[in-house]
Amino acid sequence: MLTEAERIARLRLARADRVGPVSFKQLLDRFGSAKRALDALPDMVRRGGSTGYALPDPARIDAELAAGEWRGATLIVLGDAAYPPALAAVDPPPPVLWALGDPALLSREAIAVVGARIASAGGQRIARGLSQGLGQAGFVVVSGMARGIDAAAHEGAIETGTVAVLGGGVDDIYPPEHADLHARLAERGCVVSESPMGARAQARDFPRRNRIISGLSRGVIVVEAELRSGSLITARLAGEQGRDVFAVPGSPLDPRSRGPNELLRQGAILCEGVDDVVRAFETLRYLGEPPSEPFDMGQDIDAALIERVAALLSPTPTPRDELARACGAPVSQVAAALLELSLAGRASLLAGGLASL
Incomplete structure (x- = not known):
């Protein structure tokens, strides 16, 4: 169990x-705790080739915690017993949830x-009925509280x-x-986000939001898109x-059916009702693969290797492992070098073990 000090450090x-x-x-894999990772960050950034790095002001963190307490929200950090197990299996999982x-x-x-x-009346009826049936079958229904299908899904469940x-x-x-739907969800369901308290949604936040929607779920049903x-x-x-x-299939005359129909062409499971979902889960695998073993990065990386890795990066x-082969170093050392380059603002670490400039 995490101590309260470690939770705040995370x-x-x-x-x-x-x-x-x-x-x-x-960083957690390398240092074992957020406290030790925070202590090491400034030196790692300097080794990665950047200066002037400042850690978040503790007062800013205190203000976020106070805002959450005032609103009655619960902080969940990666490693908490309350962290959703399905989301923990995502690579990588969101570090923090409210x-x-x-x-x-x-x-x-x-x-x-x-x-x-901008959903049709029929599409909203289908989403509402599906969600009601899924709830009666024992599933929690996850969506994004947007207009149209999302709102209908929440109403049904x-x-x-x-x-x-x-x-x-x-x-x-x-x-x-x-506002009324939000209030009812906060009272009878759950509203969740990885953004700080008080943050206003921007365009760049919605792909992260969508990743959590799918990550919390065993499956995703697309009704109209x-x-x-x-x-x-x-x-x-x-x-x-x-x-x-x-x-959910739809008329080829409706542009909102093009998304689901294209998914069906690509091998999505046909969904005409709750029975299709239940039947699929009786025969298909349980969600996801087990998380991969973390790399052993508990080592200091010399500056020469960091620069060799940096020279191999491109916008693509x-x-x-391809970077490791190109520079003739173990993958664990290349992963550690990439981490320091990313903290210095010289590389982007992506899901699936990818990196770019």
Whole structure:
């Protein structure tokens, strides 16, 4: 069990400049605790080739904790017993979550129901009915509290358990007309986000939001979506995370059916009702693969190797083992060098063991 000091240190580490989910997880693997990682960060940044690095002001962290306490939200950090096990299996998992409502819902078996914001009346009826049936079958329904399909999904499952994942903080009501839905979700369901309290959602936050929607869920159902939509991004992320993707077929005359119909062409599971979901889960594998073993990075990396790795990077994401072969060093040492380059702002660490400039 984590001490309260370590939990706060993990929040501070998660809020540190240039520390994303990949580097957060690698820092914990390397140093064993957020406290030791925070102590080491300034030196690592200097070795990576940058200066003037400042850790988050403790007062800023205290203010975030106070805002969460005032709003009645629960802080969940990676390593907590309350951290959702399905999300912990994602590579990499979000370092920090804020939950408003019942955080126990995050650890129950869940299905995501997503789709178009400008949804047809029929699509909303399908989403509402599917979600109601999924709830009666014992599933928590996860969605994003957006207009259209998302809102209908939450409404259908409000009596049995539903989770809304937001791009902004859990206190950021977006769209504004969903203030009543937000209040009911906070009282009878759960609202969750990895953004700080008080943060307002921006465009860059929604891919991260979608990744949590799929990560919390055993499968994702797309009801209506155009070909270029956030719902199809969620479906793609679900496939990458080893989740099952379901699609509700629709008329080829409706542009909102193009997304689900295309998913079906790509091998998604046909979903015409709750029975299709239950039947699929009786025969298909359990979600995801077990998390891979962490690299042993408990070592200092010399500056020459750091620069050799940096010279091999390009804007195109490159696998870590390919970089290791190119510079003739063990993968564990290359991973450690990449971590220091990312903290110095010279590299981006991506899911799946990829890195780029």
